[in-house]
Amino acid sequence: MSVPFDEPVSRDQTCSVKFDARKAVFGRDDVIPAWVADMDFPAPEAVTRALSERAAHPIYGYTLFPESLYQSMIDWFAQRHHWQIEREWILMAPGVVPSLHAAAMAYANPGEGVIIQPPVYPPFFSSVRLSGRTVIENPLIRDEDGGSGYYRMDLDHLDACAARPEARVLLLCSPHNPVGRVWTRDELQSVLDIARRHDLVVVSDEIHCDLGYPGSPSHTVLASLAREDDPLVTAVAPSKTFNMPGLGLSALVIPDPERRKAMKTVFESMHLPQCNPFSIAGFEAGYREGEAWLDELKEYLKSNRDFVADWVSQRLPGIRTSAPEATYLMWLDCRELELDDTELKRFFVRDAGVGLNPGVSFGAEGRGFMRLNIGCPRSTLVAVLERLESALSARS
Ligand SMILES: Cc1ncc(COP(=O)(O)O)c(C=O)c1O
Structure with a gap:
């Protein structure tokens, strides 16, 4: 090694x-x-080098997102995940957690429901509650027989949650933190079918997508199964992949123009995303050379x-x-x-x-x-x- x-x-x-x-x-x-x-x-090392080179230029002024940054992630996902992203689908975001908050605000009105599947990463709860929306829980099912401890989604109950009149959004954690599941294509297809049936926006947090284990089932990007007009938002970042979450930069991929506009409006209302020259350097170096x-x-x-x-x-x-x-x-x-x-x-x-x-x-x-x-x-x-x-x- x-x-x-x-x-x-x-x-x-x-x-x-x-x-x-x-x-x-x-x-x-x-x-x-x-x-x-x-x-x-x-x-x-490529990330450290890119940051040092950027730091060596002593002017840290307002910065824009270069086209090469977008291309680095487009290439990464095409090569590693067989997912073809169009440039105009991408919105840069400071982090995935801010994006979860923004999604709750963009796709549900105050009091309306956002489905989550516990046990799940705590900001899935707090992003909904702190934005004044209502958590609808669809707990994962744990296989207790034989002690395998394998978790699956309760798809029937998910369908019932999605049918509730106040349900607007599903926050999907894929792969799932903390239970470590890589959802199968069949499971993801069922999620997509449910979302289509109930016009539920699925926000698929795929921040851990690059960290599947050799020998385990490989990760499927939910959006790679979807059509452009599907109600789907994908959150990705190189932060977990290359161990640089402190740099604070992620991306949302939203093919549907109306839903992209809704998210953009929330971002603009908070003057997000801030653009930081170091996070740009790290992001691109990771995806290009990591x-x-x-x-x-x-x-x-x-x-x-x-x-x-x-x-x-x-x-x-x-x-x-x-x-x-x-x-x-x-x-x-x-x-x-x-x-x-x-x-x-x-x-x-x-x-x-x-x-x-x-x-x-x-x-x-x-x-x-x-x-x-x-x-x-x-x-x-x-x-x-x-x-x-x-x-x-x-x-x-
Ligand atoms: C599922 C999931 N989403 C998001 C994050 C954090 O994202 P960010 O640092 O981009 O806000 C984590 C960090 O542990 C996570 O596990």
Whole structure:
């Protein structure tokens, strides 16, 4: 492997949320952080170089989005995902989460309904609630038989939710954070059929689309199954892919002109998107030159994932997990520990000294679960797992 993913890199003094917010979030700053979804790996060298070159020019004035930026993402999605994007379908956006908020405002009136499928990334709830729209929940179904822990969408219930008169939008997380599913073409086709039947706008958050595991089913871009006039918005970004979410730049792809205009109107009402010369440089360098780095990253993450799955099954009694199909996030089922959510958090933070995301923050369906970020050198994972192992044995 030519990229040294195994080598720890200190993130001290970088204002990193994952490290520097530990005291505020966990009440102590010595937990090993395995929470916020960024990775502890340096971005591809091409990204660092592009940023340094831009920084070397000392004028950081107002900036526009160059045509080459759009072309870099068009080429990436054509090559990696067999999805042909037209230039005029793209709206740049500061981040995917701001886009979720904007979508709730653009496609639903205050009080109207936005469907989400918990357990799901917390901003799926907050973007709807903070914009004064109403959450309609279509919980995922978890296969408890045989302990596979495999999740699927409840398509019948989704259809019923979509039929409700107040339902306007579905926020789809694809691949799904935190359960790591890559939705199949059949599942996505069913979502599209439901959306067409009920004129529901699907906002497909595909920020994790490049992080499917080798050997797992490959990601299908929902829009690649759709027609131009379908009610569909796709959110993508190179931020998770190349580990540069702090740069804050993403894109929306909206083929239908009316729906594109509605989103643009919301953006304009907030003077968005801000255009930042560094995020432009990083975005384009990632999509143009990051491919080899990404392929190595995925191999490294796969070995981390399998390593964690083995350790959990062999050495962490009371905790179960299954291998995600995508994302560097693993979903730990801790229900056999028989701890309520406060006790579970206390066990991880105080007894074990590790900082993970409590499952309950992903919705009530996440009660008794914890989310582990495996986007880090193996040595960090070993330290996390050893701490958990000794805390569990101290309990028994
Ligand atoms: C599903 C999903 N959407 C969006 C984001 C964040 O997007 P952004 O940083 O572009 O706002 C995350 C980060 O974890 C995520 O998991």
